[in-house]
Amino acid sequence: MHITGNLLLDTILMAAVKMVGFVFVFVMGLATVLTWTERKFSAVLQNRIGPNRANIGKMRAGGLFHMIADPIKMLTKEDFTPDTPNPYLFRIAPVLALIPALLVFVVIPFGPGDNFQISGVDAGILFIFGIASLNVYSSVIGAWASNNKWSLMGGLRISAQMISYEVAIGLSLCGIFMIYGSVDLQQIVIGQGTTFWGFIPAWGIFLQPLSFILYLTCAIAENKRAPFDVGEAEAELTAGWWTEYSAMGFAVLALSEFIEVVMIGCLGTTLFLGGWQIPGVQGSTPGIIVLQIGAFILKTLILVWLQLTIRWTLPRFRYDQVMRLGWRILLPLALANLVLTGVVLAVIDRF
Amino acid sequence: MAKVVSRIEPDFARQAYVVEALKGVGIVTRQFVRNIFGRKDTPTVQYPEERKPYAARFRGRHRLMRRDDGQVRCVACMLCATACPANCIGIVAAEHGNPDIEKYPTRFEIDLLKCIYCGFCEEACPCDAIRLDSGIHSVPSMTRRDQKAGVLNLMAIGAPSIAMQGGEFKAESHGGDSH
Numbered sequence: 266m267h268i269t270g271n272l273l274l275d276t277i278l279m280a281a282v283k284m285v286g287f288v289f290v291f292v293m294g295l296a297t298v299l300t301w302t303e304r305k306f307s308a309v310l311q312n313r314i315g316p317n318r319a320n321i322g323k324m325r326a327g328g329l330f331h332m333i334a335d336p337i338k339m340l341t342k343e344d345f346t347p348d349t350p351n352p353y354l355f356r357i358a359p360v361l362a363l364i365p366a367l368l369v370f371v372v373i374p375f376g377p378g379d380n381f382q383i384s385g386v387d388a389g390i391l392f393i394f395g396i397a398s399l400n401v402y403s404s405v406i407g408a409w410a411s412n413n414k415w416s417l418m419g420g421l422r423i424s425a426q427m428i429s430y431e432v433a434i435g436l437s438l439c440g441i442f443m444i445y446g447s448v449d450l451q452q453i454v455i456g457q458g459t460t461f462w463g464f465i466p467a468w469g470i471f472l473q474p475l476s477f478i479l480y481l482t483c484a485i486a487e488n489k490r491a492p493f494d495v496g497e498a499e500a501e502l503t504a505g506w507w508t509e510y511s512a513m514g515f516a517v518l519a520l521s522e523f524i525e526v527v528m529i530g531c532l533g534t535t536l537f538l539g540g541w542q543i544p545g546v547q548g549s550t551p552g553i554i555v556l557q558i559g560a561f562i563l564k565t566l567i568l569v570w571l572q573l574t575i576r577w578t579l580p581r582f583r584y585d586q587v588m589r590l591g592w593r594i595l596l597p598l599a600l601a602n603l604v605l606t607g608v609v610l611a612v613i614d615r616f
Numbered sequence: 617m618a619k620v621v622s623r624i625e626p627d628f629a630r631q632a633y634v635v636e637a638l639k640g641v642g643i644v645t646r647q648f649v650r651n652i653f654g655r656k657d658t659p660t661v662q663y664p665e666e667r668k669p670y671a672a673r674f675r676g677r678h679r680l681m682r683r684d685d686g687q688v689r690c691v692a693c694m695l696c697a698t699a700c701p702a703n704c705i706g707i708v709a710a711e712h713g714n715p716d717i718e719k720y721p722t723r724f725e726i727d728l729l730k731c732i733y734c735g736f737c738e739e740a741c742p743c744d745a746i747r748l749d750s751g752i753h754s755v756p757s758m759t760r761r762d763q764k765a766g767v768l769n770l771m772a773i774g775a776p777s778i779a780m781q782g783g784e785f786k787a788e789s790h791g792g793d794s795h
């Protein structure tokens with residue numbers, strides 16, 4: 266009895282340490298840095314200078330202090346609540362956006378073994394889809410509770426968009442599960458440790474290139490960022506479903522958007538870029554483990570960079586184009602990919 | 617006849633989108649790298665620290681020029697007030713002690729909020745008494761009253777003028793002028 270109690274405590278403590286280290290330091294930290302990076306990065310590639318005024322004394326550090334200045338501003342601003350019959354729903358929407366965004370990291374394996382995964386859920390990827398799709402409630406509830414026609418239009422569009430892309434993203438990943446024969450993320454990463462023909466690592470991106478493109482497209486669409494920002498649609502709907510949010514409510518929504526960017530990076534790394542695997546490096550000495558965690562972080566950063574670049578490269582889709590892309594191009598492609606993978610696997614099995 | 621707009625029908629490669637998107641990513645990244653290493657294409661001027669020089673013909677704050685003895689050059693002829701399209705110059709004339717000068721302004725006031733900085737006053741003036749060449753951008757203030765520039769105010773940034781009262785130019789007596 267005494268021992269089990271200790272074990273339980275140990276498990277909880279361990280989970281808490283991993284939670285703090287991975288989710289609060291790495292993910293939240295990266296998301297916070299991204300609020301600055303996105304502005305600075307977009308500025309530089311558009312021949313602008315970007316934020317550079319926040320300073321401590323004479324020090325400006327390229328506008329890095331905007332990361333501190335923003336929360337201070339958000340905390341001290343008026344938190345406006347619109348004239349709405351549902352003020353509680355209005356308040357709860359940002360929370361509903363933040364919690365699922367953070368929760369999905371629980372099953373991401375950021376290093377080899379159980380020690381580097383907060384919780385080794387067998388159906389890891391299903392857990393991610395289940396939790397991540399709760400996000401749409403935040404947008405819809407927020408939009409509805411804002412009591413504002415722009416918000417409502419935005420919320421309507423988002424619900425349609427997210428449900429459409431949920432289908433395609435699920436199907437696009439099925440090929441991966443078929444190849445690696447598991448929905449446990451750690452198993453998928455371990456499956457990517459081998460090579461074929463001796464030099465190409467058996468990463469998802471090489472085995473399922475179409476699936477990778479579909480995943481990235483759908484994931485960006487799920488995240489509601491440009492070029493799929495029909496729900497926010499600054500040009501048409503002021504700020505769409507979050508028009509009425511100010512101060513911390515807005516900050517939490519914006520932060521959860523960036524957390525989702527990190528999430529897409531982490532999941533993409535896990536499924537397509539071999540997770541923490543470094544081709545040719547095996548073993549379990551502490552040095553190698555540190556290297557592998559570093560590899561995971563690096564790969565995640567590459568995918569995050571790709572998302573930012575795409576966001577600042579492509580013009581927005583119109584609402585009907587978004588729907589057409591989802592249902593008439595991505596969905597058939599995902600299905601075709603699935604069938605093709607099935608046929609190829611069957612042929613390989615047979616011979 | 618209506619103009620026929622020729623449209624480029626996107627071919628398959630374009631509609632497939634992925635290649636075009638990657639090309640776009642390439643362009644954006646190239647621009648990013650270019651701007652990081654040297655900022656060649658960023659035209660921004662960091663305003664309060666860096667300033668662009670104004671053009672030589674920039675019309676800024678008015679100033680009233682002075683005679684050699686420091687008195688105001690203006691003879692209160694009202695030509696500028698008449699020419700002013702914004703009707704923002706108010707002059708009260710008084711008789712000058714010196715019979716050669718005849719008149720001078722006891723009050724010379726320009727309402728800078730009404731002024732459109734057209735420079736007509738400068739052109740109308742027969743004795744080079746008012747100019748807009750100070751190079752000072754219109755100055756903000758907390759009250760409307762502060763936007764009424766009085767005679768002392770206008771003379772404070774004035775300078776001796778080399779033009780001669782009455783039209784003759786006597787170069788030898790006005791050598792040391794900065795304008």
Ligand code: SF4
Nearest residue numbers: 700731732734735737
């Ligand atoms: S610049 Fe034009 S508007 Fe201004 S005082 Fe002179 S004449 Fe009037």
Ligand code: SF4
Nearest residue numbers: 690691693694696741
């Ligand atoms: S500034 Fe020139 S035009 Fe105006 S009243 Fe004086 S002398 Fe006449």
